[in-house]
Amino acid sequence: MSVLLIHSHFGAVAPGYAEAALEGRLAIVRERDLGPADFARASGLITTTHLDQIGLLAHAEPLTALLDRGGRWFFNGHMLRSFVAGLGRYVPIEAPRRPDYKLTRLYEHPIFAGIEQSELEENKGVAGFYGRGHNPLPEGARAVNGIGPALLPVDWVWARPAGGHIFSHAGNDLSGMIGDHGHGAVLTQRIIAWCEGRLEA
Amino acid sequence: MSILAVHPGAYYHIESFESPRHAGYFDQLVRPEDLGSVALEEHNVVLIPCRTPADRMAPHAARLRAYLDGGGTIVATGESESQLFLPGISFTPQPTNFWWWLTPGADLGVRIAAPEHALFQRLEQRDITWHLHGWFDAPPGAEILAVNGQGKPILYIDDVTTAGRMVLTSLDPFFHHGSHFMPATTRFLEGFLPWMRNTLDRKASQ
Numbered sequence A: 001m002s003v004l005l006i007h008s009h010f011g012a013v014a015p016g017y018a019e020a021a022l023e024g025r026l027a028i029v030r031e032r033d034l035g036p037a038d039f040a041r042a043s044g045l046i047t048t049t050h051l052d053q054i055g056l057l058a059h060a061e062p063l064t065a066l067l068d069r070g071g072r073w074f075f076n077g078h079m080l081r082s083f084v085a086g087l088g089r090y091v092p093i094e095a096p097r098r099p100d101y102k103l104t105r106l107y108e109h110p111i112f113a114g115i116e117q118s119e120l121e122e123n124k125g126v127a128g129f130y131g132r133g134h135n136p137l138p139e140g141a142r143a144v145n146g147i148g149p150a151l152l153p154v155d156w157v158w159a160r161p162a163g164g165h166i167f168s169h170a171g172n173d174l175s176g177m178i179g180d181h182g183h184g185a186v187l188t189q190r191i192i193a194w195c196e197g198r199l200e201a
Numbered sequence B: 001m002s003i004l005a006v007h008p009g010a011y012y013h014i015e016s017f018e019s020p021r022h023a024g025y026f027d028q029l030v031r032p033e034d035l036g037s038v039a040l041e042e043h044n045v046v047l048i049p050c051r052t053p054a055d056r057m058a059p060h061a062a063r064l065r066a067y068l069d070g071g072g073t074i075v076a077t078g079e080s081e082s083q084l085f086l087p088g089i090s091f092t093p094q095p096t097n098f099w100w101w102l103t104p105g106a107d108l109g110v111r112i113a114a115p116e117h118a119l120f121q122r123l124e125q126r127d128i129t130w131h132l133h134g135w136f137d138a139p140p141g142a143e144i145l146a147v148n149g150q151g152k153p154i155l156y157i158d159d160v161t162t163a164g165r166m167v168l169t170s171l172d173p174f175f176h177h178g179s180h181f182m183p184a185t186t187r188f189l190e191g192f193l194p195w196m197r198n199t200l201d202r203k204a205s206q
Helices: A015-022 A036-040 A053-057 A060-068 A117-121 A184-196 B011-018 B032-037 B054-069 B173-178 B183-200
Strands: A002-007 A026-030 A042-047 A072-076 A103-105 A142-147 A152-159 A165-169 B003-006 B028-030 B045-048 B073-076 B091-093 B134-136 B143-147 B153-158 B165-169
Touching (some): A002 A184, A036 A060, A053 B011, A060 A072, A072 A184, B045 B183, B054 B073
Parallel strands (some): A002 A042, A042 A072, B045 B073
Antiparallel strands (some): A103 A142, A152 A165, B134 B153, B143 B153
16 A cells, blocks of 8 residues: 555646655545545545645545544645544634744654754745644644744644544645755655654654 | 636635635636536636646636637636636746845836726735746737736736637736735735726626
8 A cells, every 4th residue: 555645736746755656655646536446545645735625525435434544644734624523724823923933843743853843944034934824733633833922733643533643734835845954855755654654653 | 797716626715715805706616627517608707716727627628718709708817827728828937036035125027017007006016026937928919917027928918819808917816815925915816806896897898
């Protein structure tokens, strides 16, 4: 089994994903071609900020089944549809200012091991690219990174009671985080590894 | 009076079309895959937002052309590769400099080309200035509304290619506004959407 990457935008996927597909670790499926079988043969799922969230609702059943059997889903973006029971709706920061973009590590998750959160906070000295709000923390989920003085959970991981895990990053695709420190490629590999179950949940 | 918006379903589309701030400008939403089941001619404007995947629109190219030939108006914003599903578009992409504004005194080069146009009663130059993704070679007779630093069109109205009207831009306001990201894009929509309602929401031939 491999990890399913739903390819939502028109154009090439990130290089790290393309390489993983060549290695047979990732199945990249154009979103408009998705079918239940793509979920059935996947051990994990990666979705991008360009996900057709309305379209994904049509796949709620195989998506839930993937999680129920222990699959992992890495979600990038703002959750504006309820795909799975327990998920909430994205909350933007109103009129954010620089202090609202401060990032704080709340839990040492292996996806971020060795990467200082401050190194993701700015790109060319400018903050605000990482995230500008949060997807509400499901009951029982663990906040990984907090944003702003209120430490809003911009990243969290949820061991779903019915099975499986969801990692939420409420910002642009984490794999595209180039920034001053160039962590995007490492994060891409770790996201895939996490979805494969090779990193601690 | 009716504006139909194509709804590809990404979060930035959902935020742009469904949040109360602007939802009133979109009388009906249609998924790209459902365009074949909608009577386009019942709508004065069909809006195709930024970052609509072109392969979801291409199957409907002939239907869109027929709608234009019948006097309809299509508005298409940037990063959707509109030339792949709309007629008469010649587009040249350009690398985007996301950082131009970090240089003190820098000028992206965007200019209003038709200051007397009604749209610019609602928009200033700073409201159309954020990124450049490419330019168009507009057909002779098209009305050029804004240009890049080389004088190439980035926003224009084409009422010569078809019997209808196309309002085309390489600017991508829905993407950034819907991402809660760039105030200029919100200002753009605050000016553009009322103009779309007041001016475009009628048959081009009227």
